[in-house]
Amino acid sequence: xxxxxxxxxxxxxxxxxxxxxxxxxxxxxxxxxxxxxxxxxxxxxxxxxxxxxxxxxxxxxxxxxxxxxxxxxxxxxxxxxxxxxxxxxxxxxxxxxxxxxxxxxxxxxxxxxxxxxxxxxxxxxxxxxxxxxxxxxxxxxxxxxxxxxxxxxxxxxxxxxxxxxxxxxxxxxxxxxxxxxxxxxxxxxxxxxxxxxxxxxxxxxxxxxxxxxxxxxxxxxxxxxxxxxxxxxxxxxxxxxxxxxxxxxxxxxxxxxxxxxxxxxxxxxxxxxxxx
Amino acid sequence: xxxxxxxxxxxxxxxxxxxxxxxxxxxxxxxxxxxxxxxxxxxxxxxxxxxxxxxxxxxxxxxxxxxxxxxxxxxxxxxxxxxxxxxxxxxxxxxxxxxxxxxxxxxxxxxxxxxxxxxxxxxxxxxxxxxxxxxxxxxxxxxxxxxxxxxxxxxxxxxxxxxxxxxxxxxxxxxxxxxxxxxxxxxxxxxxxxxxxxxxxxxxxxxxxxxxxxxxxxxxxxxxxxxxxxxxxxxxxxxxxxxxxxxxxxxxxxxxxxxxxxxxxxxxxxx
Numbered sequence: 001x002x003x004x005x006x007x008x009x010x011x012x013x014x015x016x017x018x019x020x021x022x023x024x025x026x027x028x029x030x031x032x033x034x035x036x037x038x039x040x041x042x043x044x045x046x047x048x049x050x051x052x053x054x055x056x057x058x059x060x061x062x063x064x065x066x067x068x069x070x071x072x073x074x075x076x077x078x079x080x081x082x083x084x085x086x087x088x089x090x091x092x093x094x095x096x097x098x099x100x101x102x103x104x105x106x107x108x109x110x111x112x113x114x115x116x117x118x119x120x121x122x123x124x125x126x127x128x129x130x131x132x133x134x135x136x137x138x139x140x141x142x143x144x145x146x147x148x149x150x151x152x153x154x155x156x157x158x159x160x161x162x163x164x165x166x167x168x169x170x171x172x173x174x175x176x177x178x179x180x181x182x183x184x185x186x187x188x189x190x191x192x193x194x195x196x197x198x199x200x201x202x203x204x205x206x207x208x209x210x211x212x213x214x215x216x217x218x219x220x221x222x223x224x225x226x227x228x229x230x231x232x233x234x235x236x237x238x239x240x241x242x243x244x245x246x247x248x249x250x251x252x253x254x255x256x257x258x259x260x261x262x263x264x265x266x267x268x269x270x271x272x273x274x275x276x
Numbered sequence: 277x278x279x280x281x282x283x284x285x286x287x288x289x290x291x292x293x294x295x296x297x298x299x300x301x302x303x304x305x306x307x308x309x310x311x312x313x314x315x316x317x318x319x320x321x322x323x324x325x326x327x328x329x330x331x332x333x334x335x336x337x338x339x340x341x342x343x344x345x346x347x348x349x350x351x352x353x354x355x356x357x358x359x360x361x362x363x364x365x366x367x368x369x370x371x372x373x374x375x376x377x378x379x380x381x382x383x384x385x386x387x388x389x390x391x392x393x394x395x396x397x398x399x400x401x402x403x404x405x406x407x408x409x410x411x412x413x414x415x416x417x418x419x420x421x422x423x424x425x426x427x428x429x430x431x432x433x434x435x436x437x438x439x440x441x442x443x444x445x446x447x448x449x450x451x452x453x454x455x456x457x458x459x460x461x462x463x464x465x466x467x468x469x470x471x472x473x474x475x476x477x478x479x480x481x482x483x484x485x486x487x488x489x490x491x492x493x494x495x496x497x498x499x500x501x502x503x504x505x506x507x508x509x510x511x512x513x514x515x516x517x518x519x520x521x522x523x524x525x526x527x528x529x530x531x532x533x534x535x536x537x538x539x540x541x542x543x544x545x546x547x
Contacts (some may be wrong), residue, residue, distance in 0.1 A: 023452065033450060039459035043468055047322060048340075050469040051329040061329055129489050188317035197321055198328035 018140020
């Protein structure tokens with residue numbers, strides 16, 4: 001990535017912030033972006049508390065759900081950041097044609113917009129995680145996170161989440177009223193198949209096999225271990241799978257997006273807002 | 277116009293608005309399938325989470341009932357609360373106002389149509405969840421549960437009518453308000469877990485949320501085999517909330533319509 005790309009990324013980051021936060025003050029915006037992920041996490045944490053009330057606490061389960069849901073929120077933020085941005089620009093604001101007349105590739109534009117949403121999602125992740133840990137009485141201060149591993153994993157997460165966002169955006173080039181439905185389907189499927197709230201082994205055959213081809217499963221497992229401070233060698237296999245899958249998803253997503261974009265261009269679909 | 281004629285007009289307008297809503301949403305069966313399938317993914321994940329922790333059977337039923345009711349809350353927020361604002365943006369609101377149709381009839385029609393559409397979906401979701409995860413409900417108590425369900429919808433959609441008239445005033449920021457009201461209310465309604473997990477003070481406070489009361493009432497009847505008499509307080513609260521919210525909605529709509537006319541904001545877009 002050259003200096004020009006970094007400069008463009010910075011501008012896209014700024015643009016995204018302006019679009020998302022221009023309606024209020026910075027502090028209120030911080031509260032606004034925190035509320036939804038925090039309460040979503042609380043909903044899941046209370047599932048654990050409900051069971052604990054009957055069967056007694058099992059902190060490992062609590063921790064599993066806590067990390068799973070906190071990082072799952074980030075996935076939602078990242079995918080929606082790309083896919084919804086695209087849909088909104090095309091259908092709502094009708095800005096897609098103006099992006100085409102600039103010197104930024106559409107895929108890079110979406111990458112930049114998605115990057116903002118991903119980074120923005122890290123803040124509520126931390127808040128929700130700390131609050132959730134407090135509620136389930138997890139000994140937060142005993143954790144000694146492996147920060148380099150966690151950082152590496154977050155970068156890998158950004159890659160495969162961006163890839164999924166681009167795949168969804170490819171589909172949205174051709175759809176009209178189904179924008180939200182496609183996004184919701186992907187995000188909800190990840191909750192079901194991704195090992196967010198439970199180990200994927202509990203899924204019935206052959207659904208459990210689906211999870212093996214989803215990066216989220218390995219990504220969440222590495223996150224759970226990295227936060228506990230576990231050494232990279234202990235999660236080596238998961239990490240290798242994650243790197244391979246992330247790279248594969250990104251390559252496939254870029255190819256599919258390019259093909260879909262070309263088809264949409266040929267058919268004149270890029271400038272046809274139909275939803276609104 | 278006599279009071280009876282006024283009432284007839286309100287009901288005719290409500291019928292017309294409800295017809296559009298019901299016909300519009302159900303003419304394409306794909307929408308119905310999607311509306312059932314998508315929530316089912318989330319509810320399945322919650323039930324599997326319970327199963328993985330070896331939770332007792334009644335918690336699975338709790339999650340199934342709560343999960344099926346989630347759609348109502350989003351419908352109230354997005355299809356009731358925001359509707360008059362969207363009508364304003366699209367230029368329909370002024371047409372409503374210059375016609376003899378009373379706005380309250382339009383709101384009532386939106387509520388009836390929305391409640392009907394969502395009921396079809398919620399019942400399908402509940403049956404599908406029950407079949408998928410072999411969750412047993414006390415089917416002998418289906419009538420009292422249905423009564424609680426209807427009263428919940430009355431209170432919930434009356435609240436939606438308050439939102440609709442209030443959001444007419446808020447303008448563009450309503451989407452942010454809607455987003456902020458989504459998950460917190462679901463959490464305080466205990467959609468996936470029993471309300472009894474909350475401290476008693478919070479339990480008292482959340483009993484002004486019709487969704488929380490309705491879910492709790494249906495769980496008590498369909499899962500815990502309680503009689504209607506044993507949960508009579510839920511019944512009374514739901515009736516009281518429904519009436520109070522409905523009266524507030526009517527008054528608020530009158531007030532905000534008048535205010536909007538005085539300030540010239542009824543047709544002001546992007547404010």
